Amino acid sequence: MRKILDGLKKYFGDFGKSVAKGDIWTRLSLVVMGAGYIGRKQIVKGILITLLEVVIILAEVLVTGPYMAKLNTLGTVQREEVLDLTTLTKTVNDYDNSLLILLYGVIGVLIIVAFVFLWISNMKAVYRLQEMKENGEHINSFAQDVKALFDGKFYITLLTLPSLGVIMMNIIPIIFMICIAFTNYDQNHQPPTYLFTWVGLENFKQLFTSGTTVTFSYAFVRILIWTLIWAVAATFTTFIGGILLAQFINHQNTKCKKLWRTLFIVTIAIPQFVTLLLISKMFGNYGIVNTICSNLGITDFLHNIGLVSSSLDYIPFLSKPGWAHVMIILINIWVGVPYQMLVATGILMNIPTDQLESARIDGANKFQIFWKITMPYILFIMGPSLIQSVVSNINNFNVIYLLTTGYTTTNMAFANSNAKETDLLITWLFTLTNDYSNYKMASVIGIITFVICAAITLLSYTRMISGDKEEEYQ
Amino acid sequence: MKKTVNIIVRHIVLALLAFIWLIPIIWLVVTSLSAYKGVNYAHFFPTEWSLDNYQQLFFRPDTAANFPAWFKNSMIIGVFTCIISSVFVLMVSYAFSCMRFKARKPLMSFSIILGMFPGVLSMIAVYFVLKLLGLTDSLAGLVFVYSAASGLGFLICKGFFDTIPVSLREAAKLEGASEFTIFSRIVIPLSKPMIVYTVINSFLNPWMDFVMARLMIKSKNSADWTVAIGLYNLLQRSLIGDYFSVFCAGGVIVAIPISILFIIMQKFYVEGITGGAVKG
Numbered sequence: 001m002r003k004i005l006d007g008l009k010k011y012f013g014d015f016g017k018s019v020a021k022g023d024i025w026t027r028l029s030l031v032v033m034g035a036g037y038i039g040r041k042q043i044v045k046g047i048l049i050t051l052l053e054v055v056i057i058l059a060e061v062l063v064t065g066p067y068m069a070k071l072n073t074l075g076t077v078q079r080e081e082v083l084d085l086t087t088l089t090k091t092v093n094d095y096d097n098s099l100l101i102l103l104y105g106v107i108g109v110l111i112i113v114a115f116v117f118l119w120i121s122n123m124k125a126v127y128r129l130q131e132m133k134e135n136g137e138h139i140n141s142f143a144q145d146v147k148a149l150f151d152g153k154f155y156i157t158l159l160t161l162p163s164l165g166v167i168m169m170n171i172i173p174i175i176f177m178i179c180i181a182f183t184n185y186d187q188n189h190q191p192p193t194y195l196f197t198w199v200g201l202e203n204f205k206q207l208f209t210s211g212t213t214v215t216f217s218y219a220f221v222r223i224l225i226w227t228l229i230w231a232v233a234a235t236f237t238t239f240i241g242g243i244l245l246a247q248f249i250n251h252q253n254t255k256c257k258k259l260w261r262t263l264f265i266v267t268i269a270i271p272q273f274v275t276l277l278l279i280s281k282m283f284g285n286y287g288i289v290n291t292i293c294s295n296l297g298i299t300d301f302l303h304n305i306g307l308v309s310s311s312l313d314y315i316p317f318l319s320k321p322g323w324a325h326v327m328i329i330l331i332n333i334w335v336g337v338p339y340q341m342l343v344a345t346g347i348l349m350n351i352p353t354d355q356l357e358s359a360r361i362d363g364a365n366k367f368q369i370f371w372k373i374t375m376p377y378i379l380f381i382m383g384p385s386l387i388q389s390v391v392s393n394i395n396n397f398n399v400i401y402l403l404t405t406g407y408t409t410t411n412m413a414f415a416n417s418n419a420k421e422t423d424l425l426i427t428w429l430f431t432l433t434n435d436y437s438n439y440k441m442a443s444v445i446g447i448i449t450f451v452i453c454a455a456i457t458l459l460s461y462t463r464m465i466s467g468d469k470e471e472e473y474q
Numbered sequence: 475m476k477k478t479v480n481i482i483v484r485h486i487v488l489a490l491l492a493f494i495w496l497i498p499i500i501w502l503v504v505t506s507l508s509a510y511k512g513v514n515y516a517h518f519f520p521t522e523w524s525l526d527n528y529q530q531l532f533f534r535p536d537t538a539a540n541f542p543a544w545f546k547n548s549m550i551i552g553v554f555t556c557i558i559s560s561v562f563v564l565m566v567s568y569a570f571s572c573m574r575f576k577a578r579k580p581l582m583s584f585s586i587i588l589g590m591f592p593g594v595l596s597m598i599a600v601y602f603v604l605k606l607l608g609l610t611d612s613l614a615g616l617v618f619v620y621s622a623a624s625g626l627g628f629l630i631c632k633g634f635f636d637t638i639p640v641s642l643r644e645a646a647k648l649e650g651a652s653e654f655t656i657f658s659r660i661v662i663p664l665s666k667p668m669i670v671y672t673v674i675n676s677f678l679n680p681w682m683d684f685v686m687a688r689l690m691i692k693s694k695n696s697a698d699w700t701v702a703i704g705l706y707n708l709l710q711r712s713l714i715g716d717y718f719s720v721f722c723a724g725g726v727i728v729a730i731p732i733s734i735l736f737i738i739m740q741k742f743y744v745e746g747i748t749g750g751a752v753k754g
Contacts, residue, residue, distance in 0.1 A: 103602055147652075154653035155569040159581075162562045162625030169623035170588050173599030180599075248488065253481045262737055263492045266499060269733035273684040273702050274725035277709055279498050281718075286515050288501070334495065395593065397685055405709075433598050434689065442598070454587070 015120045018127030029126045033119065036126025040133055044142040049122065056115050064108030071105040074098040074183065074197045099191040102183075106176050110167075181443035187436060203444045216441065219419040219428075226325065227424045230400075231393040234332045239386060241333055242340020243348075243378060247370070249341070250348055261345065264338040272335065276402035279331055283317035284406060290314045319407055321421035328422060332399050344378065351377055391453045394424070401427045425449045502729075506722035512715040520719075527723035538713055539720055543697040544704040545727075547613060548681060551700065554617045556677040559624030563672050564665075566628040568657050571635035572643060585626050597689050604690065611693045616700070619690055620680050634668040635661060674735055681732060701728055 018026060025039030033053045037046030070076075075096025082091050132139055140148065149157045182198055189196035210217040249260050267275070283289050293299050299315055302308040308315055318324050351374060359369050379386075400422060409420035418436050419428050425445055432442040501518065506527055508520030531541045570582055600619060601610065609615030638661060646656050662669070680687075684702045691703055699707070705724050708717040 099602065103606060150654035151652035154657070155573045155575050155578075157654075158565040158569040158573075158657075159625075162566050165562065165622030166585070166588070166625055168603060169600060169619065170596060170626070172603060173596035174588070176599040176602070177596055245491070248484070251484065253477070253484055254488070255481075255485070260488055260492065264495055265736055266733055267495050269736040270499065270502070270725065270729040271682045271684075271702065271732070273682075273706060274502070274728065275498055277706065278502055278722070278725070281513055281709075282498065282501065284513075287513070288515060288518060291516055292518075334498075338495070402684070430685070439598065457586070 011120070014124050014127075018123045022123075022127055023130055026123070026126050026130050029123060033122050036122075036129060040129050040139055042129075042139065042142065042145075045145060056111065060108060060111060060115075064104045064111065067101045067104035068108040070096060070101050072198075075101050075195050078195055079193050095192065096195060097191045098183075098185070098189075098196045102179055103176060106172060106179065110172065110175070177443045177446060180439050181447055183440060185439045186441070187438060190437060199440075203440045207441065207444050207448075215413045215416045218413045219417040220445075222414075222421070223419060223423050223425060223428055226421070227394055227426075230325075230329065230424060231390050231396075233329050234336065234393045234396065234399075235386065235390045237329065237333050238336030238340050239382075239389075241337040242342075243344045243375075245337060245341045246344035246348055247374070250345065261341070264341060267334070268338050268342070272398045273402055276331075276335070276399060277405075279334075280318060280403045280405060283327060283331075285314045285316065285319055287317075289317065318403060321411075324404065324407060324422045328400065328403055331403060335399060343382075347378055347381055348374070387456060387459055391456055394449065394453055394456075395426050396424070397426050397430065400424050401430065502722050502725050505719050506726050508719045508722075511717065511719050513718045527719045528727075530720055531723050531727065537696055539708060539717055539724075540696040540699070540704065541701075541724055541727075544699050544701045547699065548701040550613055551616050551620065551680045552677050555620040555624075555680050556673055558617070558621035559627075559676040559679075560669070560672050562621065562625040563628055563631050563676070564662070564669070566625040567631035567635050568661060570628060571632045572638075572656070572661065573653065585628075589626055593685075597686060601689055611691055611698055616680070616687065616690055619686055620683070621676075624676065631665075631668055631672055634665060638664055678732060678735070681728065 019030065022029075025036050028035035028039075032050055034046030034048070034050030037043070037049065039046075075098045077094065077096045079095035080093045082093070083089075084091060129139065181203055182200060183196050184199045184202070185196040188194070206214065207216045207220055245264070248254070249257055254260065281287055290299070293315055294313075299308065299313070302315060303310050316323050317327050355373055355377075356369060359373055364372070404420070404422045404427075407420055407422055409415050411421065414420055418431055418438065423431070426449065429442045429445045429449070432438040432445070504519050505514065507523050507525065508514060509522035509524035509526065510520060511527075514520060531539065535542055570578060604610045604615050604619070607615075607618075609618060642660060642664075643656050646660055651659070681701070684706065687700045687703050688706070691699060693699070696704060696707075701724070705721055705728075708714070708721040708724075714721075
């Protein structure tokens with residue numbers, strides 16, 4: 001924390017110094033950003049930077065400016081159509097589109113922030129140039145500057161395009177959706193016909209209150225619990241299953257290791273939307289598995305012991321809560337184990353053999369070797385990625401959504417908030433937006449999902465990116 | 475004696491497991507060869523066999539099942555996404571792994587935090603951004619969606635680059651090589667397994683994905699769809715009775731090239747993953 005503060009202090013301190021000690025060219029750069037470069041004979045660079053400044057300012061004033069002015073209300077003029085009876089043409093008034101106002105507003109604000117940083121950094125660069133000139137140091141020509149972009153400053157060349165992509169695909173959408181959580185954008189307030197506006201923390205309150213018609217808190221608590229159970233269960237079952245399978249295949253007594261591995265890998269290779277939809281049909285109410293079960297008398301047996309209510313003539317694998325929950329986790333084992341097997345195989349092959357050897361000489365049996373040497377080694381390597389996979393299971397959309405396409409809830413409390421018992425937060429969010437256009441609640445749920453994921457990731461944060469060890473391997 | 479029993483039991487267990495894992499695949503294949511178009515609820519194997527589903531898939535496209543168009547769309551998206559995102563991942567990984575600059579650590583932390591936002595959440599907003607750019611319902615739009623943020627997936631590849639001995643790069647630098655030369659002449663040729671892994675992954679991503687395409691393509695014209703959307707659509711309640719075995723045939727056709735890629739690249743795949751995973 002203090003490091004950040006010190007950094008900021010230095011950042012703005014340097015800026016102040018540049019302004020205070022700058023000569024005429026440097027100070028002129030406060031207004032015309034390229035002036036400092038032109039004054040030191042870096043004419044092309046100076047012109048380019050001034051052009052950039054002009055383009056940004058024009059874009060701000062002409063494109064995003066009008067939208068940003070309305071950002072505080074998100075628009076006031078609703079769309080109205082007037083039908084002119086004499087000419088039978090429709091005229092539409094000059095209406096406000098809240099969605100565009102918010103979107104352009106967010107983009108405009110981001111550009112301003114970026115511009116301020118650019119402006120400050122530019123001042124510092126220009127001042128540095130002035131110092132170089134005073135000390136008689138060599139000042140790069142334009143060609144040398146370009147060359148530096150492929151050498152010492154190659155990282156700028158490398159990172160520019162990917163960063164732009166991330167800004168457009170991640171940063172702008174995320175900020176936009178966070179803003180939506182504080183508005184009343186839902187099916188009754190859809191632009192361009194209607195306006196939406198800021199409502200503060202109203203949506204968060206709604207998520208935690210429950211009434212007779214609005215049941216978000218009822219559904220939310222249950223879905224949250226199921227999401228966490230699912231994430232932990234799915235991660236550990238596939239993890240342990242994968243390691244055991246890899247161990248089993250890699251054993252010295254197993255013949256044709258490659259063939260076995262390939263058989264399992266085939267299941268990863270088929271896209272999930274094919275296999276999962278297929279499995280959901282196999283386990284459907286009148287699907288093939290039910291036919292086989294009833295032919296074998298399993299359905300009757302389950303009737304007798306009371307696991308299936310007698311009013312049903314099928315086993316509700318994917319259509320009743322409880323049954324569906326268990327089935328989803330089981331089917332996920334089918335989906336996830338081959339992949340974990342593949343990862344674990346790679347790691348098992350790299351276990352230092354001298355440790356296994358010495359353990360064997362000391363008289364350890366197979367189970368002791370597995371639990372005392374192999375497992376700790378795998379956990380050491382996979383620990384961080386294990387936590388990552390809990391996070392990605394929280395966001396595991398495919399398995400749940402594709403398996404439960406035929407699931408309809410009978411619980412009114414769930415139905416009122418457009419949820420069902422088997423939903424994860426993420427699939428609930430998807431249904432809310434895709435089928436019910438309830439963007440405001442979806443955003444709130446998204447923010448909460450993020451907070452949960454962030455909290456879990458913090459557990460592994462330091463190990464993953466502290467990067468203390470990255471130099472050791474080089 | 476004891477050893478033989480062990481070997482036999484071991485293989486029987488493996489065969490049993492493999493059988494369980496392959497049941498859905500077998501069902502997929504046999505159903506695709508069924509003469510009956512709907513879901514066969516009574517029998518595992520079809521009562522009548524026929525290749526008609528494949529013929530229908532390729533030569534008789536209709537408004538519901540326009541497989542040639544879907545396949546073409548997915549192929550185009552796959553190839554372009556593959557090129558762009560592989561290049562992005564390699565670029566970002568090199569910058570973070572082999573170069574040292576002030577903003578490096580903050581940027582890395584920042585990108586990991588970004589990765590924690592649920593993708594589905596931002597997707598809705600991505601749709602609006604695409605609309606702003608006029609790219610909805612177009613292949614270019616989907617390529618953009620799949621590849622623009624791919625730079626964030628640098629962790630595994632960076633882990634691999636970290637293992638390339640720093641002395642190699644220093645030696646090149648002493649010889650007067652620029653960073654660009656080191657990147658293109660030394661690091662890239664040394665990272666074949668990693669590149670194969672990255673390329674396969676980014677090619678498969680659009681083939682396997684379903685959610686993004688579902689959200690981004692609102693067009694009702696089936697010629698605009700990708701394989702995922704098209705096949706999913708065939709299982710609608712009104713279509714499933716006539717198209718289920720066509721769906722299976724489509725699934726088989728999509729799976730064949732991907733399976734071959736997977737099996738051939740299995741070795742690289744394992745190396746690629748662990749090369750990065752050792753770093754944690």
